[in-house]
Amino acid sequence: MRLSRFFLPTLREDPAEAEVVSHKLMLRAGMIRKLASGIYSYLPLGLRALRKVENIVREEMNRAGALEVLLPLVQPAELWQETGRWKDYGKELLRFKDRKDHDFCLGPTHEEVITDLVRREVRSYRDLPLILYQIAPKFRDEIRPRFGIMRAREFLMKDAYSFDADEEGLKVSYQRMYEAYERIFTRCGLRFRAVLADTGAIGGSESHEFMVLAETGEDRLALCEACGYAANVELAEGQAYFVYPQEEEKPLEKVSTPGVRSVEEVSAFLGVPPSKLVKTLLYRAGEEVVAVLIRGDLELNEVKLRNLLGVAEVEMADPETVERITRAPVGFAGPVGLSGVRVLADLSVRGLRNFVTGANEVEAHYVNVNYGRDFPEPEFHDLRVVTEGDPCPRCGRLLAITRGIEVGHIFKLGTKYSRPMRATFLDREGQERPLVMGCYGIGIGRTVAAAIEQNHDEAGIVFPREIAPFEALILTLGPDPDLLEASERLYRELSGAGIEVLWDDRDERPGVKFKDADLIGLPYQVIVGRRFRETGEVELKERATGRRETLSPEALPSRLKT
């Protein structure tokens, strides 16, 4: 492709709207443009990178025995009512009516549609296992679209669904997909980890997320280098017991703490470390309000709380509720004398003696609080976010916390959808049984963004070879006819050798061409300039390393093929 005929609007400056590198670079490199919040157009260069990832995914899905289909984006409400998700999915599901006033939605995911398809066609265990997938747009009306294409509302996703006769079969399908995912992200040139994950709104029993390791990732991961344990901190298990020194119980004392509310303030005011404080957090879970006690220096894990309470959603109680229950403004809640709510406590509180809590009274805290004596022993559960240096729940060594970008997520669904939708088959004994399902997603655009997040420098993108929009860029430095002629010959030869090559034949000065070349980050730059005039040779620059070599034009095709 000749650059003079290509559509590549590069930007010299960072766009004001972009914050993270991948977003800035994708805009600057002319890969994407925004149409509305979370809604993007792909320009030719961006689309080529997207297609590269898409093709890797397609190849590996096919290799794993999955079959490609294409499912509708627009879906009737009736299907979603069958599984109850028309009510449960919330505002992320974009709903609308057609001209006949029938309810529809844009598909944020396709469990309902695929289950409907399969229940109509699959009758027998002989048809199983079956894995279907598609690579198609999804629409999720995200609360806060972010980071460009990384969290878009409309995005391209690969979603696969497995159907098996039993749990054993599901295990095999799941493993097969897990391995395909490892191959996919490896081929995309990414450093990633598969981690245990919460199943969230999709549901099911077991789940792994594939996380690209990057500082800008929205997720935190707990990793144990000793035994390989890896989990999203959302569900990484906190250690069972903290061992506290045995202290004598001291007498309960109420102290005045004027204007002092937060853990830091109380800690500084009383001269007591945060780990000697116990926070009392009030949460609303549906109709119920619960109080959760947790050590002052630790963070409550809302996912664990949600799963413990068996509800879809928990949220911090609003100030009015806090005041009604504690009879004090926010900042002074405590377990002593608290009534009318269920009191839960993180394991970090077990065994802790003589701690500090709010006194349920304006500007007052209790010191030397002890459960069992000053208030009833609470229910202890693992409710905290694990932190750096926590022991690994498997082997007890220290956990490290890193950040990651979720590019893939796989779930064992079981019969969560097949049962309500009555997707059944007849087993060998002629028994009707529900299909056992799994589902497997990959964010295609997100994978491109994550790859850029992980592979760039000050000058621009450094595309991993397998997903680069082109393999090489020929830079013709100067308007001389002989340079142009030689460049064109090279361009034809490389193209003819099956190498995807872009030729910067624009009438621009060398500096402009070099800057754009580094910005768009193709793996190789072929420089036809001064050296060619002198010796008839061209220069090959590797984008990733900056390494340059000089060689004859004839030697180039075979050099680039290795």
Place this chain on the structure above:
RNA sequence: CGGGGCGUAGCGCAGCCUGGCAGCGCACCUGCCUUGGGAGCAGGGGGUCGGCGGUUCAAAUCCGCCCGCCCCGACCA
């Protein structure tokens, strides 16, 4: 949805506080010149100042309402 910020030429921004010519850099067009890291000179085109309403002799600027976008939190590929 809560909190913070921003909307002025294609992009990046100044002007707004203190009302009175709509500006700067880059990009774009023409000519000359230049060709190994975003050249130079000369000339030129491009604006509902996010929208609507109000105040005023006069509004980008002051006031009100609305819209859009970005960032931080809860959701997710």
